Amino acid sequence: MALVETRDQAAPRLLAHALHSQIAMHQAYGGVVPELASRDHIRRVLPLTAQVMREAGHVLADIDVVAYTRGPGLAGALLVGAGVACALGAALGKPVLGVHHLEGHLLSPFLSADPPEFPFVALLVSGGHTQLMRVDGVGQYQLLGETIDDAAGEAFDKSAKLMGLGYPGGPALAKLAEQGDPAAFKLPRPLLHSGDLDFSFAGLKTAVLTQSQRLRQVSDEEFEARKADLAASTQAAIVDVLVKKSLAALETTGLKRLVVAGGVGANKALRAQLNAACANPRRRGGVVRVHYPELHLCTDNGAMIALAAAMRLQSGQQRALPAASFEVKPRWPLDAITVATA
Template sequence: MQILGIESSCDETGVALVETTGSDMPRLLSHALYSQIEMHQAYGGVVPELASRDHIRRVLPLTRQVLAEAGGTLADIDVVAYTRGPGLAGALLVGSGVACALAASLGKPVLGVHHLEGHLLSPFLSADPPEFPFIALLVSGGHTQLMRVDGVGRYELLGETIDDAAGEAFDKSAKLMGLPYPGGPGLSRLAEQGNPTAYKLPRPLLHSGDLDFSFAGLKTAVLTQSQKIGPAAHTEGAPERADLAASTQAAIVEVLVKKSMTALKTSGMKRLVVAGGVGANRELRAQLNAACAKAKVRVHYPELHLCTDNGAMIAMAAAMRLQSGVQKAQAHYSFDVKPRWPLHELG
């Protein structure tokens, strides 16, 4: 069975083709991705209307590209999967509309996929896929969550952010330092040149006794520290700017690592999965690798090019839901989207 996956939840248009064979792990045949970063940089962030219009322009050419690279045609597709939510409403409607129209024209069923489930299951596309059960650290955009995962569709929320997520803390702090959008990757690169102990920044909820997160206070502390530093906090090449970036990253990473290890310890799990864009952060991976090695815990990540939003994770999540019998694809082409859709409510 071949499953076409379409991702359009925010500022990346992704299309991919995944194949399932019996009970074997689904395999990725081809995928293509178009990022809108350059377009949104002029505005310092994602402009929803522009994002939606660009998805319209990109999704069909990307579909043709994926089919050509896989050596197949539209007739080979058995199921069309798409991101139903969460995300930007207009952007979600583009992918949903195209998917349902395409499926209707082919007489094939469709399946709406949860965006965060796509991230959660994306490590199964890696060379070292995990096994159930495991603890998952989801760090994607506006989401920071710790989940207990016992199988496909079997998710228990252990803790989540009560305000800003880790990705937002990276991006907002980067903006305060005058780094261009998207700020998170730029801040991480700058941090490699700085001293992570140069400035004492808070680690919100580090000793809260629960598994919730809070990064809004860190952003405020970065603003206060940058004002104390003065112009050097925004000056390219200034050591103070690199030190502030390194100190900010150190605060975020320490909280993510400690909470993840606490979740593993309290649950008795010996396997951790890290997914989402922040999961590509080198310092986070280094510290988690070290902590997990010490605790004799296996840690799994998506391939680096699959950390950000992409169609492969949507096609993979659909394939695993179908393969496990958790959900069936439907030949009903009316659709809705869910801009807000908690993952733990997904069955």
């Protein structure tokens, strides 16, 4: 939940934002339980709205446009947001805007101290998506490549689960990896030399399963003793592929800017390797600037959705009053959207 202010074409300013994490609720189940998620959305959405308005020093009547996530995502959770946003818009007599979840992620670095400029290559890495996009402006998105099976965050989460690291696995695996040797296990890097910009992470998960089973067969102590090495090797495999494909996308497009967004963008090893590779003057294509969202805005948040809506409006996006009915899009390709101008 967030409140953003825009003045003409100046960069939108974040006035306040609040987030309720459902991690603790889902932890007991080792993953997201969709029905619990949407019910919790119902409980949290109005108190969070009140909190944000209070912190921003505004009242609901000050709002000019209401934005919500229209998709992609879990239908139940999306419907809660869409329902509340459309009801609020109708009550206030103000327009509502349905925002693409991934557009929020890829524009989120515009809220950072070092915002990017268009055009850029975007690496979107989250629990549900792994995509490389060419971004020429707001609403100008061209898909360059994507995962053909698991997402990068999913690879982190599933590998972590196999190692008994709990949910959410990404940050836990990354933490354990700090104490391990990334070269200890030779794990596959699928599609690394495929010549295209697609990814595949399902095979890595199988390799992690095989290695875990082998270690456990020796003994539980052996597994515990080598777990950090396995975590470090898993992270290295994922990061290696993400870095190489990002560099390939920069070469293919000839662009000099990279934006990394989505939950996995918080990964320290990924950031360190991307920064090192992009700062290398001997790299084919030369030095590349890399931009990230603020760390706390890497994983899902309301600020990026409010920001994306504000940037769309600045780009001439038409405002529409809420209709009597609304729909969400659980599946929605990012390159299918443009800025709808009058």
